[in-house]
Amino acid sequence: MKTAVVTGGGRxxxxxxVKRLDAEGVQIAIFDLxxxxxxxxxxxxxxxxxxxxxxxxxxxxSAIKEVVNExxxxxxxxxxxxxxxxxxxIRMKDDDWQAVLDINLTGAFYCSREALKVMMKxxxxxxxxxxxxxxxxxxxxxxxYAASKGGLIALTKTLAKEMAERNIRVNAIAPGFIExxxxxxxxxxxxxxxxxxxxxxxxxxxxxxxxxxxxLTKAEYITGQVIVIDGGLFI
Ligand code: NAP
Numbered sequence: 001m002k003t004a005v006v007t008g009g010g011r012x013x014x015x016x017x018v019k020r021l022d023a024e025g026v027q028i029a030i031f032d033l034x035x036x037x038x039x040x041x042x043x044x045x046x047x048x049x050x051x052x053x054x055x056x057x058x059x060x061x062s063a064i065k066e067v068v069n070e071x072x073x074x075x076x077x078x079x080x081x082x083x084x085x086x087x088x089x090i091r092m093k094d095d096d097w098q099a100v101l102d103i104n105l106t107g108a109f110y111c112s113r114e115a116l117k118v119m120m121k122x123x124x125x126x127x128x129x130x131x132x133x134x135x136x137x138x139x140x141x142x143x144x145y146a147a148s149k150g151g152l153i154a155l156t157k158t159l160a161k162e163m164a165e166r167n168i169r170v171n172a173i174a175p176g177f178i179e180x181x182x183x184x185x186x187x188x189x190x191x192x193x194x195x196x197x198x199x200x201x202x203x204x205x206x207x208x209x210x211x212x213x214x215x216l217t218k219a220e221y222i223t224g225q226v227i228v229i230d231g232g233l234f235i
Contacts, residue, residue, distance in 0.1 A: 001045065002026045003071045005064065007054050007111055008081030010036030012180035013130065016206035017078055017213050022047070024214060029067045031060075031111075032081060054081045054107030064114040073122055076217055077115040079108035079152070080130040084182060089143035097144045104148035105155070112159060116168065125168040128216050129156050130209075133174045133230050149174075153226050160224030169223040171216050176230025178204040199232030 004021050008014040009030035018028050022043040030036040031052035040047050048070070052063045068074055082104045085096040112127055119125025134142055135149025156172040163170060177183055177194055183203060186194070195201060212229055216222065228234065 002075040003029070003067065003073055004076035004078065005029045005031060005067060005074060005111070005115065006078045006080060007031045007052070007107070009078075010034070010039060010049070012182065013175070013178060013206045013209050014078075014080040015039065016210040017080060018043070018047075020207070020210035020214050021076070021217070026076065027071065029063070029071075031063055054079075054111060055102040057110050060107070060110040061114050064111070064118070068118050074115055074118045075122075075125060077111060077119075077125070077127045078130065078213060079111055079127065081107055082130065082148075084142065084145050086141045086145070088141055092143060100144035101148050101151075104145070105151040108152055109155060112155070112170075116159070116163065119168050120163075120166050123167050125163075125166075126217050127156075127159065127168070127170040128213055129153075129170070129172040131156070131172040131174045131226065133176045133228060133234050136174060136226070136228075137234055156226065157224045164223055169216075169220070171219075171222060171224065172226045173209065173212055173216070174226050174228045174230070175204060175209055176228070176233040178206060178209055180206060197233060198230070199235065202231060204229055204231060 004026050006014055006018050009018040010032040027045045029048040036049040050063045053059045085100050129152050131152045132149040134146045135153050138146045153172050156170050160170040
C-alpha cells in the first residue's frame with residue numbers, strides 16, 4: 001500500500017487531497033495544527049492525524065519518523081499547509097512577513113528534506129508543492145505570500161533537478177482562486193471583481209485541485225513543473 005503525508009490536510013484543499021488519495025487506496029498521515037481529527041473516521045484506509053507545526057524542524061522530523069517507523073515507507077508528500085497575512089508591503093510588520101515565509105516556504109523545505117531522506121533510500125517518491133498563481137504574478141497586498149509561493153516554485157525546480165537521478169519527482173501546482181475558507185474571507189465585492197477576470201467565470205473547487213494532485217502522483221515523466229489551475233485567469 002502506498003503511503004502519503006499531506007500537510008494542512010484537515011480542511012480546505014488539503015482535506016480534498018486526503019479524501020481523493022484515500023479513495024485511490026493510499027494510507028495517509030495528515031499533518032496540521034488542530035483541524036484533522038474529524039477526518040479519520042471518514043477514510044477507508046488506515047490513517048493518522050499528527051499535530052505538526054510545519055515551521056518547527058523538530059516537530060516535522062519527529063512526525064515523519066513516526067510515519068516511517070509505523071508504515072515502513074513514504075511514497076508521496078504533499079506540501080499544502082499555508083497561511084496568508086495580507087497588507088501592503090510598505091506597512092507590513094516583520095512578524096507578518098516572517099510568519100508567512102516560515103509556514104509556506106520553510107515548512108515545505110523542512111518536510112521535503114525529512115521526506116527525501118526516506119525517499120532516497122527507497123529510490124522512489126513524489127513531492128507535490130501547493131504554490132499559487134500569486135507566486136508567479138505577484139499581487140497587491142501579498143508581498144509575503146507571493147514571495148513564499150514564488151520561493152516554493154524555485155524550491156520545486158531545484159529539488160526536481162537534485163532528485164531526478166534517485167527516481168524522485170517534484171512538481172508544483174499553482175491554483176488561482178479556489179472556494180475555501182481562505183477565499184471566503186475575501187468578501188463579496190472583491191469576489192465579484194475577481195470573477196469578472198476569470199474566463200471560466202467561476203472559482204475552482206477543492207476537488208479539481210485534488211484531481212490534479214492525483215494525476216501528478218502517477219505522471220511518471222513529469223518533474224520540475226508548475227501546473228496552473230486558475231480557470232484561465234492568467235492566460
Ligand atoms: P485553509 O483552508 O486555510 O487551510 C490551511 C491548512 O493549513 C489548515 O489545515 C491548517 O491547519 C494548515 N496549517 C496552517 N498553518 C500550519 C502549520 N504551521 N503547520 C501545519 N499546518 C498548518 O487553506 P486552503 O485554502 O485549503 O489552502 C491550502 C493551500 O493552497 C495553501 O498553501 C494555500 O496557500 C494554497 N492556495 C489556496 C488557494 C485558494 O484559493 N484557496 C489558491 C492558491 C493556493 P489548521 O486547520 O490545524 O489550522
